[in-house]
Amino acid sequence: MQRQSWAIDIDRDDITQAELVSDPPAPLAPGEVRVQIDSYAMTANNITYAVFGKPSGLFGNDQGYWDFFAERAAPGRLPVWGFATVTESAADGIAVGEVFYGYYPMASDAVLGAGHIGPGGFTDVTPRRTALPPVYNSYQRITALSEYRPADHDYWPVFRPLFLTGWLIADQFEDEGDYGVQQILIASASSKTAIGLGFSLAQRVDRPETIGLTSAANVEALAAEGIYDRVVSYDQIMTLNATTPAALVDMAGNGAVTRVVHSHFGSQLQASIIVGKSHWDAQADVEGLPGPERQGFFAPGRIQKRVADWGGAGFGQKVAAAWLDFMAVAPRLARIDRRAGAVAALAAYHEMLAGKADPKAGLIVEP
Missing domain, CATH: 3.90.180.10 (Medium-chain alcohol dehydrogenases, catalytic domain)
Incomplete structure (x- = not known):
């Protein structure tokens, strides 16, 4: 047949x-x-x-x-x-x-x-x-x-492009001196791109605190994974210290969460980065936000910059090393x-x- x-x-x-x-x-x-x-x-x-x-x-x-x-x-x-x-x-x-x-x-x-x-x-x-x-x-x-292993086969399509995006965002933060912040808020923290970002930031010795933002039902399980320094539910954002300089990374285009973070931190929010739009049907609700103008993150552009900085082989070696480190924990995630x-x-x-x-x-x- x-x-x-x-x-x-x-x-x-x-x-x-x-x-x-x-x-x-x-x-x-x-x-x-x-x-x-x-x-x-x-x-x-x-x-x-x-x-x-x-x-x-x-x-x-x-x-x-x-x-x-x-x-x-x-x-x-x-x-x-x-x-x-x-x-x-x-x-x-x-x-x-x-x-x-x-x-x-x-x-x-x-x-x-x-x-x-x-x-x-x-x-x-x-x-x-x-x-x-x-x-x-x-x-x-x-x-x-070089970094492909048969045991990781299924995790390549699941995690590879998303982990790479998270790793590139973490690299941008380090390259930009972390935008001068002491805490990085990561919305939709249970998403695979967010996990890639949290994992990559955690590999640094000197870095801001990472705070995963997620729904209340996900807090306990996500905190147990140890990817972020803290995990906070969306309805608890207002309990965060608004006098501490912060950055927001929004993985899903969640306009309501973005508005709460911008309103709470105001001028202490030093960067607001939007990565994805999986909340495609949600009201954007981002007009007239206090704090910084939101900036989009586009992974291919960041790749092109780092290939120019490090060369193709150098870039590939860094990604391969980071990927193999991540594969040690991916199956439990x-x-x-x-x-x-x-x-x-x-x-x-x-x-x-x-x-x-x-x-x-x-x-x-x-x-």
Whole structure:
């Protein structure tokens, strides 16, 4: 029985509208490869991709996340991080059976335009992708990843992009002298990006206090993980010392929490950084906030800066060392929740979109 190829199409204007569609394979052009997507993670980060799917200026031009895997006139195809195996190749230097880690559509299969092929992998050079950040277009052979270990396989799509973002935020704080603050407030502290940030900050000897902000129901369990110096519920923010210089990192675009923090700390809030928008349907409520202007954090831009500072190899070595340190604790931070097949993939998207996913689970879809 021949395997049926499928994809999930999402309405670019209404991300709640998603449907399974048949996606029969077309012949490959020279330089293209076809991959079967083995597994990918569904995280809150993917909802941020959907929110910013349409052009938003994040990339310094008019592209958005929908442009990676769909033409402008077509429904959106959500990018996800995962592993895929080459099933057909029209590109010299890439063989059938090779496995690559990278950025794929929420689908059973994908066609990639392979360029700059080398021992480590290749870059997708599909014309609509060439103006997009290089980090999203890089596909890495798992046999060439020095920090890849088979035991960590499922944690790569679950944690790797999110941990890297957290690590980059921590690096920015250190680079900026911690903005002169003595405490860093991290909203949506149970999210995987927040955990990556908290873990990375904790590796420093001389640093501000880290305070995880979360819902009251999550406080006890999150505090027990030992990622943050303190964990405080949202309804207890007003008990924090407002005379101590602070910074806010908002992982989910939670406007209500942002307003409380800005109002409580006022001029003592030295930086307010927004990272994601998984609270996509919440009222922003950020007009006329006291304190600093909010600034967005864009991981690819930070990567480009550090590659320029340290060189590609130097940057890679630092990330690899930090990742292996994190892998020593990741299994206790999230259990793997495995889903299989097209129907389960669509359900996983809706579950994450509705905010019903368990933050203690790493949701892996096997198409």
